[in-house]
Amino acid sequence: MLKLYNTETRTKEEVVSLGPVLKMYTCGPTIYDFAHIGNFRTYVVEDLLRRTLLFFGLKVEQAMNITDIDDKTIRGAIKKQISLRDYTEPFRKAFFEDLQALNIEKVEHYPNATDYIAEMIQMIEGLMRNGCAYKSQNGSVYFSIQKFAQYGRLSHLNLTDLKVNASGENEADEYDKDNIADFVLWKAYDSQRDGQIFWESPFGPGRPGWHIECSAMATRLLGHTIDIHCGGVDNMFPHHENEIAQSECCTGHRFVRHWVHVEHLLVDHKKMSKSLGNFFTLRDILKKGYTGAQLRYLLLSTHYRTQLNFTLAGLDSARASLQRLEDLFIRLRAIRSHHMSSACLDKARERFNQALADDLNISAALSALFDCVRELNSLCDEEKLGEEEAQDALRLFAQWDQVLGVLPLHPQEEIPSSLVQLLEVREQARRERNWRLSDEMRDQILSQGYLIEDTPQGARLKKSRK
Ligand code: AMP
Ligand code: ZN
Numbered sequence: 001m002l003k004l005y006n007t008e009t010r011t012k013e014e015v016v017s018l019g020p021v022l023k024m025y026t027c028g029p030t031i032y033d034f035a036h037i038g039n040f041r042t043y044v045v046e047d048l049l050r051r052t053l054l055f056f057g058l059k060v061e062q063a064m065n066i067t068d069i070d071d072k073t074i075r076g077a078i079k080k081q082i083s084l085r086d087y088t089e090p091f092r093k094a095f096f097e098d099l100q101a102l103n104i105e106k107v108e109h110y111p112n113a114t115d116y117i118a119e120m121i122q123m124i125e126g127l128m129r130n131g132c133a134y135k136s137q138n139g140s141v142y143f144s145i146q147k148f149a150q151y152g153r154l155s156h157l158n159l160t161d162l163k164v165n166a167s168g169e170n171e172a173d174e175y176d177k178d179n180i181a182d183f184v185l186w187k188a189y190d191s192q193r194d195g196q197i198f199w200e201s202p203f204g205p206g207r208p209g210w211h212i213e214c215s216a217m218a219t220r221l222l223g224h225t226i227d228i229h230c231g232g233v234d235n236m237f238p239h240h241e242n243e244i245a246q247s248e249c250c251t252g253h254r255f256v257r258h259w260v261h262v263e264h265l266l267v268d269h270k271k272m273s274k275s276l277g278n279f280f281t282l283r284d285i286l287k288k289g290y291t292g293a294q295l296r297y298l299l300l301s302t303h304y305r306t307q308l309n310f311t312l313a314g315l316d317s318a319r320a321s322l323q324r325l326e327d328l329f330i331r332l333r334a335i336r337s338h339h340m341s342s343a344c345l346d347k348a349r350e351r352f353n354q355a356l357a358d359d360l361n362i363s364a365a366l367s368a369l370f371d372c373v374r375e376l377n378s379l380c381d382e383e384k385l386g387e388e389e390a391q392d393a394l395r396l397f398a399q400w401d402q403v404l405g406v407l408p409l410h411p412q413e414e415i416p417s418s419l420v421q422l423l424e425v426r427e428q429a430r431r432e433r434n435w436r437l438s439d440e441m442r443d444q445i446l447s448q449g450y451l452i453e454d455t456p457q458g459a460r461l462k463k464s465r466k
Contacts, residue, residue, distance in 0.1 A: 002056045002357045004049075004228075005305060007236065007259040008154050012359050015228070015258065021059040023222040024050065025256075027214060027231035027239070028064040028110070031091035032072035036279035037295065037310065038265035038272035040102060042232040044296055045262045045304040045360075047104040049230065051403045052356050063109035063221045066092060070173065070210055071193075078195040084114070098282045101292035102299075103405045111217045113208070119216040120208040121201045123250050124185045128203075132249040139188030140171060141203050145180070148245040154259060155237040173210035175238060183242050184209040211242035215250070218243075224251040230260040234271070265299070266309045285315070294318045296406045303362055321370075326408040328373050329397070331380050333411065335390040341379055343389050345396050348372035352400060369400060415461045419450055423461055426452070 003012040017023070026046045029035045035043075046064075053060050067073075068088040077087035092112075099106075124141055127133035132147040145151045152159050157180070170181045189198040189205040198205040208216075218226055224247070231240060240259065247255040264271045267278040285295050298318040302308040348368050355364035376393055379385040385393075394409070401407040426441035445452060450461045 002052065002058075003359055004258060004260060005359050007261050008256075010156075013258065015053070015058070017058060017227045018225060018257065021061045022053060022227045023225075024053075024060055024062040024228045024230070025214070025218040025222060025226050026062065026064045026107075026229075027235050028066050029091075029095055030067040030070055030072060031088045031095060032070070032076050033091060033274065034094055034281040034283065035098060036272055036274065036281055037285065037299070038279060039232075040098065040282060040295070041265040041299045041308065042230075042262040043099070043104055044102060044299040046230050047102075047405065048300050048304075048360060048362070048403065049228075049260065050105060050107070051405060052360060055403050056357070061109075061222065062107035063111060063217065064107055065214055065217050066095075066110055066112045067210065067213060068092070069113050069197075069207055069213075074194055074197050074207075077197065084197055101282060101286070102296045103292065105405070109221050111221060113213040113217070116213070116217050116220060117199050117208065119220045120212050121186075121199075123212060123216050123219075123246065124208075125202060126250045127185065127246060130249065132246075133185055135203055136169065138169060138171075139204055140184050140206065141186035142182040143185055143242065143246055143249075144182050145245060148249055150248075151245050152241065154241050154244060157237075157241075171209075173239075180238075183211060183238060185212050185246065211239055212246060214239070215243050215247040215255075219247060219251060219255075224253040224255070226256050228258045228260055229256040230262065233261045233263055236261055260304075262304045263307045266307055269309055272310065280310070288312070290315050290319065293322060293406050293408070297322055300404070300406070301362060301366055304360060322406070322408055325373065325397075328377060328380075329394065329407075329409060330411075332376070332385075332390040332394050335380070335385055335387050337383070337386055338388075339384050339386040341384040341386070341389065343379060343385065343393060344372050344375040345389075345392055349396060349399075356403065369397075372396075415450070416448075419445055419448060419461055423452065423459060427459055 002015045004015050005011070006013045015022070026043075029039060050060055050062060069084065073084060073088055077084045080087055124133060127143065128135070128141065133141055133143050135141050151157070159180075171184050171187055173184070175181065185208070186201060186203050187206050187209055189207075194207070197207070199207055218229070229240070244255050266272060270276060270278060272279045282292065282295065286292070294315055295318070298314050299308070301318070348371065351368035352365045355361040355368060358364070376385065397407055398409055401409055422441050422445050426438045426445070429438035429441060442452060445461065446464070449464050451464045453460050453462055
């Protein structure tokens with residue numbers, strides 16, 4: 001039985017889908033620039049959740065929106081004097097490349113907001129018909145939050161204590177809890193701000209606000225009630241609160257049964273964000289010589305409801321953990337003897353599953369895994385592990401990897417012996433402090449498309465990714 005914390009009820013609840021397939025919606029990127037690794041913390045955790053649901057036998061249908069229209073994408077396109085599509089396309093492509101580098105599984109739907117404008121307009125029309133939305137003096141259409149008595153239900157706001165600004169003037173998609181206001185559903189066209197980018201609608205030319213994008217795409221693709229909706233904690237207010245209000249007022253059904261929010265990735269104990277300028281992209285990390293797997297490991301190895309302070313030392317230790325696993329897998333694959341011993345596998349399997357089922361308790365799951373690694377290494381040291389058990393262990397790690405998606409289970413391809421010889425010469429030269437010769441060997445190795453990795457067990461070669 002898999003339990004997950006539900007932000008709305010503030011309790012861990014069993015995950016049961018309403019229908020035969022669990023419907024999951026995850027707020028995706030705004031493609032005005034490269035996503036940063038804080039964004040990817042959220043997407044990696046969502047991938048961990050998806051894989052865990054599948055691991056526990058559920059069927060999943062998931063949508064992640066691609067926000068290709070908002071103030072930032074429009075500003076970018078106007079500045080470059082190109083179409084919105086031409087402006088966003090490289091960032092869309094980069095986003096999918098980054099997902100792949102982080103081994104994030106493809107989901108069923110990646111809707112572009114610009115392909116769902118008709119659905120958004122329909123929703124807004126419905127909200128105007130039933131009196132929940134109104135056209136303001138400035139030509140934009142607003143949702144009247146006083147029409148939804150449960151507004152604030154998700155983020156536990158007490159509206160009676162708060163002053164609500166019902167002026168219908170605020171066009172910003174994001175604002176804080178001290179500035180609760182009717183929010184914009186349709187932004188009237190402003191030639192200064194929007195250049196030539198607008199859509200026709202019954203309310204006049206303009207474009208949708210950010211919040212209605214998610215409601216329209218989610219309900220169109222997954223139905224009016226979604227089993228699990230995820231995003232980073234900063235999405236909870238106002239974005240998800242607004243999604244609930246407009247969706248429920250439009251369809252008359254509960255919008256989301258289970259809300260999951262991922263805590264932030266921090267840098268120097270501040271939220272990593274574009275506006276603070278304290279961010280790294282995945283590309284920055286790869287340039288520093290780390291791999292997508294190392295970053296994925298770092299991002300998923302802290303529980304999702306705990307903030308994670310990003311450091312390069314953290315990446316080094318992710319690298320060391322993966323190295324430790326790879327060393328064990330190499331040892332296990334090499335075992336050919338027929339010893340009998342009672343390895344730890346059954347207990348470890350149970351511990352790992354129980355930990356994951358308890359609100360994705362990844363720290364407990366990884367400690368079950370590493371206790372197992374320790375025990376298997378000791379059995380190897382004592383030459384007590386037989387081939388059959390070693391293979392069972394490898395199978396267990398492969399099962400775990402369906403969830404983790406990061407274990408170095410696949411043997412590296414054969415390294416040409418001429419390169420192994422060069423490496424040996426380099427190692428000998430280093431021991432003799434002959435730096436000139438060791439540099440020469442390193443350069444020859446690099447020129448043949450391999451990298452040298454110095455590990456506690458000695459140097460090894462890896463094919464360069466470039
Ligand atoms: P955005 O493109 O800003 O809408 O963000 C895309 C996703 O990344 C949203 O789910 C955000 O909540 C999430 N996000 C943004 N910054 C961070 C961060 N520093 N740590 C974790 N998630 C984040
Ligand atoms: Zn959203």
